[in-house]
Amino acid sequence: MSKPFTIVIATKNAGKVKEFAHAFAKLGIEVKSLLDYPSIPDIVEDGDTFIANAKIKAKTAGDALGVPVLADDSGLAVDALNGEPGVYSARYAGEGASDAQNNEKLLAQLADKGARLDEQPLANGTSLLSPAQFQCALALYFPDNGQFMIAEGMVEGVIMDRPHGDGGFGYDPLFYVPKLGCSMAELSKEEKGKISHRGEALKQLLPAVEKLVTDTP
């Protein structure tokens, strides 16, 4: 049996790695991440947009490893906070902040603004605070010709005043998905992948990744 194709994802986020591994496993593709290549130094994400940061991560890792690399830059845009935290989502509560610290800061900022939707609270007493979107940019970089393929995805939700669920990562426990009637953290990887910003972007790049598999000797 031939060795499975491995794609490198330029991320150190274990939650993203699990989601990509789940999606690619169905195609018989294995996933490696920057957690497997500790010799690649931390990448400075100083772009103004998700696309710019995804390109920086994919190019840095792709040039270092000499193989095509996929990178994900993503985040949460909250209407009541004028689109914040946006590209600062990972470091909202400061450089190296944990998911719990970022979630706490998000709730504190929304409380400061007195953000609350007029609608009835959810059945479990939870209140809805502000519409929000998860956004994702993916960049697939080819070091042999310096070209990128880019895809974007987005999912609409509403920030709740308390966390629900223990799946996913990041802001998932605070992100209510109206069309499913639960939080993003209450979904399985399969369910999240079908509706998420990352799932939507990945769907667009899958044909290119499959071509990579068939073109690689």
Ligand SMILES: O=P(O)(O)OP(=O)(O)OP(=O)(O)OC[C@H]1O[C@@H](n2cnc3c(O)ncnc32)[C@H](O)[C@@H]1O
């Ligand atoms: O840069 P890498 O190494 O990929 O990992 P990161 O966690 O720093 O990733 P980003 O720079 O793209 O920052 C995205 C942040 O946005 C949040 N985020 C992105 N996608 C999410 C998702 O599917 N669910 C919950 N939160 C998400 C989460 O807090 C991430 O840390």
Ligand SMILES: [Mg+2]
């Ligand atoms: Mg990052």
